[in-house]
Amino acid sequence: MYKIGVIGGGAAGISFAYNFIKNKSVNNCTKPLSLKVFDKQGFNGGMAYSSDFDSHILNMAPENMSADIFDSAHFSDWITTHFRRYSKDRYPPRWLYKEYLDFIRDRAVFMAAASNVTLNFVTAEVEEVGSHPGGYLLTTACGAAEQMNAVVLCSGHNEPASLYPVDGVIAYQANRDLPAINPASAVGVIGCSLTAIDAIIELIERVGASNISALSRSGLFPSVQPALMRAPPPEFRQRLSRFVADNNYIDAHQWVQVINAALEEYYPGQERLTVLSAMGAARDCYRDLAESLDRARFAREHICSYLAAIHPTVCEAWVKMDEHNRQIFMRFYNSSWMRNRHAMPLKNAYKMITALESQRLRAFGGVVNIEKEGRGFKTLCHNVEVHSQYLLNCTTPSYQLKLSRLNKNLLQGGLVQENIFGGVKCNPFTLKVSDEKGNEQDLYSLGAPAKGDLFYTSAMESITRDISKIVFNNSIFNGNKAEA
DSSP, X not given: OEXXXXXXOSHHHHHHHHHHHHHXXXXXXXXXXXXXXXXXXXXXXXXXXXXXXXXXXXXXXXXXXXXXXXXXXXXXXXXXXXXXXXXXXXXXXXXXXXXXXXXXXXXXXXXXXXXXXXXXXXXXXXXXXXXXXXXXXXXXXXXXXXXXXXXXXXXXXXXXXXXXXOTTOEEOOTTSOOOOOOTTSOEEEEOOSHHHHHHHHHIIIIIXXXXXXXXXXXXXXXXBOOSSOOOOOHHHHHHHHHHHHHOXXXXXXXXXXXXXXXXXXXXXXXXXXXXXXXXXXXXXXXXXXXXXXXHHHHOSXXXXXXXXXXXXXXXHHHHTSOHHHHHHIIIIIHHXXXXXXXXXXXXXXXXHHHHHHTTSEEEEOXXXXXXXXXXXXXXXXXXOXXXXXXXXXXXXXXXXXXXXXXXXXXXXXXXXXXXXXXXXXXXXXXXXXXXXXXXXXXXXXXXXXXXXXXXXXXXXXXXXXXXXXHHHHOTTSOSSOOOO
8 A cells, every 4th residue: 555644734735635535536546545644733724724703814716716626616616505605705704714624624535435545634743754664654743653655745834934033022823812912002013914914904803903003124015906807918928938938047137027028018007026125115005005906996907917827937937046046036026026916805905094094003114123122112114213012023924944843853864955945945846855965755845845946835726736746746646637
C-alpha cells in the first residue's frame, strides 16, 4: 500500500484530500492507497476561515472559491443548495467557508469508502518528519509514529510578523477573540491590508471603539472591488503572456514597465503599479478611498479585473526572476500589486467610508517608528505623533518558516531548505521540495509553504491550481488526466 501523509487540515489540506480521492476514483487506479490528514486544531477551518463574526466576510466572490479542481462553480452551487439565504450575497460571511470545508471533508470520506483509498482525518500535531526506508516517518506530539511514502506540507499561514517589535502589541487574528479593550480609549491598527480592514470593522462593531488610528507606510487602504468583474480585452493578457514566454530571465523593473505599458494601452483608468509609499505620501486616505469606491460602483472597467486576469502570468514571471529581482519586486511593487489586485469588497468599503466620515477612524501614513509610552504607545508618522493605549499588529501574515518543532526538525534533518521569500524551496512546476543538497523528494509543499517559489499561494484559486500540479504530476497516477 502506498501511504501519503498530509500535514495541515485547513483549506489546502482538506481540498487536497478531496481532489486526490476524486481524481483517483475517475482514473480507476487499482493500486491500494492510504491518505492520512493531520491537523493540530481539529479541522476548524484554519486561520483563514474559523472566525464566527458575521462581518468577517470573504474577500473573494464565491465563483473564485471552489475547492474542486474539476468544478469551478462547486462552492457557488453548494451555497445555493445548503445556504440559500446567501446565494445572492457576493461576499458571504467567512464562517460559511468553514462549513463548506466540513462538507468537502465529509464528501471525501464518502468517496473514499467507494474507492481504493483508505482515508483518515486525525486530530494531532506532527512534530517530526524524518527519512525512512521507502519514504518518511511522521511522529506526532503524543509520540505516535506513522510511516509514509510521500508527505504534503499544508501548514498554512503564520501570525503577522511585527515590523516594530514593541512589548504589549496585540497580534491580531480574525479567528481569535480580542482582549478586553476600553471602547473610549485610543486604539492604533498597524497595517492597511485586508487584515487591517477586518480589525477595524471588529473594533467598531464588536468593541464599540470610537477613536481608531490606521497606521501604515502608505496611509492608504486597498482599492475597492468592482460590483461586476469585467474581463479585460484578451489582447492585454496575451501581450504580457508573450513577454514572459519570450524571455528566460525577467528583470523586475522592466516587468513592471511592461505591465504599466499594457495598462496604458488597454485600461482606461489611471491606476498603475507604482512605489506605494511614495504615492501614499501625497494622497489623502479619505479622498483616495472615495474615488476608488466611485470607480467600483460606476466604472465599466476596473484595475482589479485587469490584474486578476494576469495573476497566473505574474506568477510565471516570478519563476523567471533571480533572487535579486524578486527582492526588487517585493520591496518596490508588491504593495501596489496587492492593494489593487486584492481589493476590498464593496460592503467593507462602505463601512470604512462611514468610519472616516464619522471620525471614528483616522488614517496616518509614513510610519517610521513605534515606541512604548507609559501604558500606551507613540507612533511617529510623517509630521505627527499618534498616541494610543492599545496597538494591534495587522500586517499581512508571515510566510517565513515559523519556529515550530516540525520546521526545526525538517531543517536540521536536511529535508528542506528555507526560502527567504517564504516557506521552503520547491519546484514551482511539481511542488516537490528540495532537500539540503538540492535533490527533489516525495515531499510536497502546498499553500503558504510554497510561497517563496510561487509568489502567491493563499487564494483558493491558486491553491486548486497547485493541487493540480501535485495530483497530475505524481507518478502513482496513470497518464490519463481526469475529466469532470
